[in-house]
Amino acid sequence: MPHHHHCKKPKPYLIITNISKRQNVRNLIQIGASFGVTTIFVVGQKSFNFDVTNDDGNNNKSSSSDLPTAMIDGIRRGKMTIIRFDKLEECVQHIKSLPCCEIEEQVADAGNNSIQKSNNSKPTIQIIGVEIDPSSVNLENEPFTNSTAFMMGNEGQGMTKKQMSVCDGFVRISQYGGGTASLNVSVAAGLVLHRFFHWSRGDDVVVGQQT
Numbered sequence: 001m002p003h004h005h006h007c008k009k010p011k012p013y014l015i016i017t018n019i020s021k022r023q024n025v026r027n028l029i030q031i032g033a034s035f036g037v038t039t040i041f042v043v044g045q046k047s048f049n050f051d052v053t054n055d056d057g058n059n060n061k062s063s064s065s066d067l068p069t070a071m072i073d074g075i076r077r078g079k080m081t082i083i084r085f086d087k088l089e090e091c092v093q094h095i096k097s098l099p100c101c102e103i104e105e106q107v108a109d110a111g112n113n114s115i116q117k118s119n120n121s122k123p124t125i126q127i128i129g130v131e132i133d134p135s136s137v138n139l140e141n142e143p144f145t146n147s148t149a150f151m152m153g154n155e156g157q158g159m160t161k162k163q164m165s166v167c168d169g170f171v172r173i174s175q176y177g178g179g180t181a182s183l184n185v186s187v188a189a190g191l192v193l194h195r196f197f198h199w200s201r202g203d204d205v206v207v208g209q210q211t
Contacts, residue, residue: 010144010147010148010196010199010200011038011148012035012036012037012147012193012196012200013037013125013148013150014029014037014041014150014151014189014193015091015095015127016028016042016045017042017044017045017091018043018160018163019152019154020154020155024186025045025048026067028040028152028185028186028189029067029068029071030068030070031190032193034190035190035197037080038080038081041083041085041091041094043086043087044085044086048066049064049066050066050084052065052075088163088166089166092127095127100125124146125147126144126146126147126149127149127151127168128143128148128150128169128170129150129152129159129163129164129170129171130151130152130172130188130192131170131172132172133164133170135170136172137169137171137172138171139171139192139195142199148196150189150192150193153185154185173192
């Protein structure tokens with residue numbers, strides 16, 4: 001499949017909101033780090049302690065932090081930034097105010113498989129929901145155009161109407177068995193970020209091909 005970039009170096013972001021289980025929040029942060037996410041936006045999640053400070057002056061985990069132990073030091077040193085918001089609207093406004101990335105001098109037509117609501121010549125960071133919806137584009141079609149902030153749905157109820165209303169589009173993950181249509185939220189995030197990572201590098205990913 002052709003790789004149509006509106007940016008020279010598209011970046012992935014994660015929006016974490018309305019996630020019920022602490023372990024899933026931890027997993028999302030770790031998976032994000034594994035696939036090049038350096039900024040995570042958190043809305044709400046008041047019960048999760050994102051504190052990376054400690055009392056003894058050493059690089060030991062804070063006794064009350066819910067963050068993955070292996071990531072505490074990296075977050076302290078700025079390898080990953082976690083930005084918190086009280087309201088989803090504030091988060092979206094912040095994301096849309098950020099520079100997307102370097103714009104290609106000549107931007108190819110992104111084709112019918114891309115998700116791009118904005119008609120502005122200057123691209124913005126796209127907010128893409130991972131959700132089963134009639135408008136969702138199959139992940140295998142790589143419906144990306146530039147830097148993208150991915151937002152996952154709740155483990156039980158999926159995305160709320162409010163979450164869906166702020167998205168520029170949606171992707172779905174094809175399944176080929178007879179099981180449930182719902183994947184664990186961190187597993188789904190891993191699949192999406194993995195695909196985006198390869199798309200951003202211009203790699204060809206062939207479904208079913210073993211390497």
